[in-house]
Amino acid sequence: MTSARWTTVYLTTGTAMLALLGALVAATPRDGDAIDWVSPMIAGGWMAWTFPIALFFWVILCLLIGFTLLAIRFPETPRLGVLRIETTRGDRLFISLLGSAFLALGWLFFFGAPLWGALALCLVYAAAVFRWV
């Protein structure tokens, strides 16, 4: 595929994902003018899904789609990192996500909510994993 077509693919996917996020925000209930982030998006609906959960899975979905596109355009080549194991780009994403989950749990254990500090730590950790693992 030409790079022009790839730009189209990126733009289309990006727009679709942003539209999905917009739809999720639009579905979040309003409390007067303010948005009530943690109320069920469908009143009385099954499982009472709320925006934070939707956002969490939206991010995961975006990562999966994004890395799939990347893997199609730039095929993954394994490399040997500091862990002395061969990892591809997808492996490093998995290690980042799984490690981040444990970092967040550790943060909850030592400092408690909110998790903004843990999020920053996870981003640093993920960057390190992608650079050196």
Added chain:
Amino acid sequence: MDKTQNNKAWFLVLPVLVLVAFSAVIPLMTVVNYSVNDTFGDNQFFWAGFEWFEEVLHSERMHAALWRQLLFSAIILAIEVPLGIAVALTMPKRGIWASTCLVLVALPLLIPFNVVGTIWQVFARIDIGLMGATLAALGIDFNIGQSSLDAWIIVVGMDVWHWTSLVVLLSYAGLQSIPEAYYQAGRIDQASRWAVFRYIELPKMKGVLLIAVLLRFMDSFMIYTEPFVVTGGGPGSATTFLSIDLVKMAIGQFDLGPAAAFSIMYFLVILLVSWVFYTVMTNLDKEEEFE
């Protein structure tokens, strides 16, 4: 030959994807949802944020269950791996007795978990159980319903009985794959039995033993049915391992929020171990390719 690539074939995967979505992904999503909500059932949810995670992470009860779980896994690994190797070393290498031994050793692996639990539950009973009644007749006080130590002995004994066979079979396969030339070289060097084991057999069994340890760790870390049938987690909570405690919390007390938070952490640990398992396996395969 140039093969035509047709990526439309990927659409054939769609049915499986839909099936997995309903059997795994959506249930997992509901668990995540439960873990951040307070609910009394009846589809009534109240947002709780990370409260349950903090509660479970600091819960004495969870810490105790985790330590019991780790202790259990450590004990059964410490018994089953050396015992499995020892049994594999003494098994005949060929002939009719090799097959006979293999079948006999494999028998416990074929028995369903709850049946194993029932066998050992009855075995330990003071009134009718072979072991319980014999010990009682000898005047030894052995009661898995009252003594934590006795309950542990039975649960560990049961796991050793049930799963040492797996280690035996794996070690046996590893031993069988060693070429005779290695032993001949050992004999020429007048190597002692211990030296043969230490420098020929053990290094050659490294791969299968790693698999055995990881498999047994995973299985024992997730053990539920057998101790549940034998002791029900008792006496008190002496043999309440992680999964037993989880079910008590989720179904017994209907504390769905904390149970979901706990499940997610449990799942993360299992995921981590599975990943290590997978990585070790693939790297072993690669090493063998180079050799």
